[in-house]
Amino acid sequence: MIRVVIPAHLRILANVSGELELHVEGRATQRTLLDALEARYPMLLGTIRDHHTRRRRPFLRFFACEQDLSLELPDDPLPEAVTRGDEPFLIVGGIAGGSL
Amino acid sequence: MSGVRVLVGTRKGAFILTSDSNRDQWEVTGPLFGGWEVYHLKGSPVDPNRIYAAPSSGWFGQTIHRSDDGGKTWEPVGNQFTYEGFPGTHGSHDGTQKPWQFKRVWHLEPSLTDPDTVYAGVEDAALFRSVDAGQTWKEFEGLRGHPSGASWQPGAGGMCLHTILLDPSNPQRIFIAISAAGAFRTDDGGKSWTPINQGLRSEYIPDPTAEVGHCVHRIAMHPSTPDVLFMQKHWDVMRSDNAGGLWHEVSGNLPTDFGFPIEVHAHEPETIYVVPIKSDGEHYPPEGKLRVYRSRTGGNVWEALTEGLPQSDCYVNVLRNAMTVDSLDPCGIYFGTTGGQVYGSANAGDSWKAIVRDLPAVMSVEVQTLL
Numbered sequence: 001m002i003r004v005v006i007p008a009h010l011r012i013l014a015n016v017s018g019e020l021e022l023h024v025e026g027r028a029t030q031r032t033l034l035d036a037l038e039a040r041y042p043m044l045l046g047t048i049r050d051h052h053t054r055r056r057r058p059f060l061r062f063f064a065c066e067q068d069l070s071l072e073l074p075d076d077p078l079p080e081a082v083t084r085g086d087e088p089f090l091i092v093g094g095i096a097g098g099s100l
Numbered sequence: 101m102s103g104v105r106v107l108v109g110t111r112k113g114a115f116i117l118t119s120d121s122n123r124d125q126w127e128v129t130g131p132l133f134g135g136w137e138v139y140h141l142k143g144s145p146v147d148p149n150r151i152y153a154a155p156s157s158g159w160f161g162q163t164i165h166r167s168d169d170g171g172k173t174w175e176p177v178g179n180q181f182t183y184e185g186f187p188g189t190h191g192s193h194d195g196t197q198k199p200w201q202f203k204r205v206w207h208l209e210p211s212l213t214d215p216d217t218v219y220a221g222v223e224d225a226a227l228f229r230s231v232d233a234g235q236t237w238k239e240f241e242g243l244r245g246h247p248s249g250a251s252w253q254p255g256a257g258g259m260c261l262h263t264i265l266l267d268p269s270n271p272q273r274i275f276i277a278i279s280a281a282g283a284f285r286t287d288d289g290g291k292s293w294t295p296i297n298q299g300l301r302s303e304y305i306p307d308p309t310a311e312v313g314h315c316v317h318r319i320a321m322h323p324s325t326p327d328v329l330f331m332q333k334h335w336d337v338m339r340s341d342n343a344g345g346l347w348h349e350v351s352g353n354l355p356t357d358f359g360f361p362i363e364v365h366a367h368e369p370e371t372i373y374v375v376p377i378k379s380d381g382e383h384y385p386p387e388g389k390l391r392v393y394r395s396r397t398g399g400n401v402w403e404a405l406t407e408g409l410p411q412s413d414c415y416v417n418v419l420r421n422a423m424t425v426d427s428l429d430p431c432g433i434y435f436g437t438t439g440g441q442v443y444g445s446a447n448a449g450d451s452w453k454a455i456v457r458d459l460p461a462v463m464s465v466e467v468q469t470l471l
Contacts, residue, residue: 009135009160013176043176047160051180059159093159 002033002078003088007060010048010091014041019088028083030062031074048091063090102471104426105170106434106455107151108442109138109464114153116171117455123432123446126455132174133165140207140421143468147215151468152234154205154220162204164220166234177234181205181222184241190224191253200224200244207421209264213271221261225252225278227290240290243276248295248312255279255315255334256380262420263319267326275329275344280315283331285344296344300333318420320362322369330372330399332362332420337374339399350399355386361423365448366431370398373425373433373449375418383438384415392435394449408452409443416441421464428469436462 001021011017022036031054038045049056054074056062061070065079065087081087106117113131132138136155144150151167153174162181165174181202189197203223211217216233226244228237243249252259260279267273272289275296282297295311305313315334322328331338331347335358338347351357356376365371372395378386385391390409393402416437426432433449436442440459445452 007159009157012134013160013163043163046179047163050161052182057159057161 001085002028002082003085004033004037005088005090006037006044006048007091007093009093010044013043013047016041021085024083028078029075030069030072030078033078033089059094061092061094063092064088102428102469104428104432105143105148105468105470106424106442106444107141107143107171107464107466107468108436108459108462109141109153109421110436110440110460110462111137112460114138114141114155115456115459117442121428123426123428123444124453126444128456129171132171136163137204138463139205140464140466142208142210142466144210144215144218145212146210148468148470150210150215150233152208152210152218154208156204162202164205164208164234178230178236181220181226181228181237182239183226183244184239185245189250190259191251193253197250200226202226203258204260206260206262207264209266212266212268219264219266219274221264221276223258223260224254225259225261225281227261227264227274227276229290240286240293242286242291243284243293246284246293246295248281252278252281252312263316265319265321265329267321268323269326273326273343275319275321277316277319277331279317280334281312282314283316283319283329283344296340297347298345299340299347300331300338301336302334304334317360318362320364320372322364325369328369328398330362330364332359332374334358334380337362337399350395352395352400352402354393354402355391355404359418360420361418361435363423363425363433365433366425366427367429368396368431371396371448372399373423374402375423375435377417383417388413388415390414390416390437392433392449392452405445405449405452407450408445408454419463421466422462424465424467426467426469432467434465434467436465438462 004020103120108115113134115130133155141153153165156162187200192198207221209219220228227240263277265275277283284293327343329340337351339350363373392405416439423435438461
């Protein structure tokens with residue numbers, strides 16, 4: 001199982017608390033992980049990735065293992081520590097996202 | 101017992117203010133959608149327990165929520181707004197063409213007859229409709245596809261479709277307004293659209309009387325006289341007596357004719373309300389006095405309504421979606437400010453009280469009259 005931490009606003013939207021645990025079929029990448037997350041919590045569709053381009057929304061970042069993975073390619077494998085469940089995959093709201 | 105439910109959208113969530121028909125004692129509930137910008141929320145006139153809300157966020161984009169119990173609980177519904185066909189481009193401040201790109205929902209207008217049907221006005225300017233209670237949305241592509249569409253440009257707040265008026269006497273007729281394209285009307289249920297801006301004059305565009313390009317801030321209608329429209333333009337308060345075919349100015353003795361909202365009394369189709377703002381560069385009331393102006397003559401002759409409103413050192417703004425009327429008798433009128441106050445009057449504006457004073461900046465105010 002892969003551990004995922006989503007921002008507080010999205011935890012409220014998805015009606016969950018704390019870390020999420022997701023099973024990812026096949027190779028674990030950002031794309032397959034987010035596919036699994038959105039399949040389980042469809043209300044998150046469009047809030048992390050754009051509906052149409054499927055690209056990360058500009059003011060969100062992906063962190064894991066003390067690394068910024070935001071600019072990794074979506075089909076690159078996730079770090080082994082994440083796939084083993086030793087480290088969480090963090091979806092983080094950038095400090096620049098709120099205009100007011 | 102009859103009463104009212106005031107729905108307030110703010111920069112950091114939504115609030116619900118409830119009272120009995122005296123409209124004197126209020127209960128404040130919220131924040132709902134805490135931290136989200138709620139540009140608008142509005143209840144169905146057919147089923148008052150059905151409310152639609154449009155929280156959005158710079159981080160997480162647009163969401164749409166629906167309540168079926170008068171705002172006690174909410175369910176996220178569809179948030180995918182896809183422009184039909186190849187989106188194309190529109191004008192911009194820097195003279196280049198920009199691709200149409202969905203940014204947010206500005207206005208939700210529930211159907212007058214079906215609680216599962218709701219219209220959404222969005223930025224970049226387009227009109228969508230859901231017929232399944234918000235689960236899925238489809239664009240009226242004939243509006244954005246109007247030959248003038250590629251020339252539309254944003255106003256300072258973005259290129260938003262912010263006003264939707266449904267004609268209660270003709271289900272095929274809808275009026276909308278876009279900043280800064282102008283007002284449009286469909287007479288065939290949304291398939292085709294006609295600009296209705298004749299008579300407007302805007303000195304900030306190269307051709308002041310152009311067919312499109314006017315920064316219309318808000319239009320309003322009384323349901324008993326749907327051919328009579330009132331408009332608060334960027335500058336100028338306007339009136340049309342033929343469904344937008346021709347407009348004439350009714351600013352009259354207003355201290356300034358810049359402003360955002362305009363509303364019509366629930367029982368008097370010729371009584372209208374505006375909140376004059378000093379200028380487009382100074383978005384606050386003239387002289388630091390927050391005054392609602394009322395005309396009982398459909399414009400031109402205006403009186404200042406000041407009792408209960410701050411008459412010194414007040415520098416808030418009242419945004420375009422932030423004023424509304426209930427249908428009790430006497431008519432109640434409500435507005436919210438960028439300073440977080442929501443003011444209410446239970447006597448058609450003769451006197452006012454702050455229902456709540458310290459909310460986040462108010463984006464929208466709607467009211468449901470509960471019988």
